[in-house]
Amino acid sequence: MVIDWLIFIPACFALNLAFGPNNLLAMTHSARGGIPFAQRASIGRLLVFVPMIAASALGLGLLLMTSAVLFNIVKIIGAFYLIWLGIKLWRSAQAVDFVKTSEAETSPRDAFRAEALVAISNPKAVLIFAAFFPQFVVTEAYWESYLLLGVSFLVLESVAIFAYACAGRFASRFAKKKMAWMQRGSGAMMCLFGALLLLSPQPARS
DSSP, rough: OOOHHHHHHHHHHHHHHHHHHHHHHHHHHHHHHHHHHHHHTTHHHHHHHHHHHHHHTTHHHHHHHOOOOHHHHHHHHHHHHHHHHHHHHHHHHTTGGGGGGGGGSSSSHHHHHHHHHHHHHHHHHHHHHHGGGGGGGOOHHHHHHHHHHHHHHHHHHHHHHHHHHHHHHHHHHHGGGGHHHHHHHHHHHHHHHHHHHHHHHOOOOO
């Protein structure tokens, strides 16, 4: 079994590092509660990705890709959740004193749940697994290679989470007095992601 790691790893890591709703959450959680807090919250995202990868391996990702009705249902639910979360982030900036931010001010359960729900509400995640992974799967060792690709993705995702958490913490220390504006910016970006998801077309069938 030979997987083309020299192509997969940099291409996959580029996907992991792409700025999106979950990575924005990692930055926001780190700014409010610290890097360890953001990493613990992001476990919710990783746990959601595991069944998504399994679903893609079983072919359910292709079903989502080719079914316009199913894709649009998931897309609409995900888009409105992102918009709701963005509004919540924006409004919370008015009530939080970021100069005295501590982990206790942000509920670990809420942060974990937000990471998980954002990950599962975006149909593009499972489509990435369904469209990207098969390019590197070894057909004669399908399940073994899919497992290795999935584990590698999760490891690289953890590295990306740490990178965004560091960026969020650095931003909070660099401009503590402007953290309320950073919170509002995060909320506005989350609403933008929701709007873009709502307007995105169904992926073309290959």
